[in-house]
Amino acid sequence: MESSYKVNTIRCKWANYINYTYIISKAGTKECLIVDPAWEIKKIISYLNLNDLKVKAILLTHSHYDHTNLVGALVSAFDAEVYISGIEAKHYRYCCKNLHYVENLELLPLSFFKVRVLLTPGHTRGSACYLISDNLFTGDTLFYEGCGLCDTSEDASDMYDSLQFLRNSISKDTIIYPGHCYGVYPGQPFELILKDNIYFNIKDKSKFIDFRLNVAKKNLFAFK
Numbered sequence: 001m002e003s004s005y006k007v008n009t010i011r012c013k014w015a016n017y018i019n020y021t022y023i024i025s026k027a028g029t030k031e032c033l034i035v036d037p038a039w040e041i042k043k044i045i046s047y048l049n050l051n052d053l054k055v056k057a058i059l060l061t062h063s064h065y066d067h068t069n070l071v072g073a074l075v076s077a078f079d080a081e082v083y084i085s086g087i088e089a090k091h092y093r094y095c096c097k098n099l100h101y102v103e104n105l106e107l108l109p110l111s112f113f114k115v116r117v118l119l120t121p122g123h124t125r126g127s128a129c130y131l132i133s134d135n136l137f138t139g140d141t142l143f144y145e146g147c148g149l150c151d152t153s154e155d156a157s158d159m160y161d162s163l164q165f166l167r168n169s170i171s172k173d174t175i176i177y178p179g180h181c182y183g184v185y186p187g188q189p190f191e192l193i194l195k196d197n198i199y200f201n202i203k204d205k206s207k208f209i210d211f212r213l214n215v216a217k218k219n220l221f222a223f224k
């Protein structure tokens with residue numbers, strides 16, 4: 001990571017939902033990016049105020065409500081631009097003010113940040129990860145402990161391809177920031193996840209599909 005970039009991890013909670021929202025800033029500038037803003041606006045605004053930051057853009061990994069519910073509030077407060085994959089927005093009819101569609105491998109020059117889009121369908125039709133320097137924001141595609149829920153075997157097949165795509169696209173030193181954690185705190189190196197995460201260690205695609213769908217039948221939030 002460029003040493004002047006800072007990733008601030010904010011744990012945001014409502015009822016039984018716990019999400020991780022990320023604020024990315026750069027030393028010496030007053031603009032920041034936010035990934036998947038959710039649930040606790042006061043926590044987010046107080047961090048922004050404390051650090052004298054304005055939100056330049058919001059990056060959405062997918063359209064689920066637990067990843068997007070503060071978009072409206074932040075767009076109103078900062079007139080921020082909002083980015084989501086075009087496939088995702090069109091399929092689930094997600095819309096908001098200042099919305100832009102992104103595509104796989106697109107490079108977004110946002111203020112002082114260069115953001116690479118990696119499209120990773122599976123959890124949803126148009127899920128995306130965002131690579132900023134050597135930080136990858138993975139939403140519900142990839143967690144330390146597993147991968148996101150897949151509704152159908154077609155989705156699980158896409159998830160298999162997406163995880164292989166990540167394996168082949170990012171360096172082992174990349175730091176992974178997921179949308180949720182299930183025991184291991186966000187900010188772990190990809191190398192460790194490749195080793196510990198069972199979904200990278202099922203080599204056969206049809207076994208992967210069966211495994212992902214069967215585990216979810218037993219417990220939605222279990223991975224093994």
Ligand SMILES: [Fe+2]
Nearest residue numbers: 062064123140
């Ligand atoms: Fe989700």
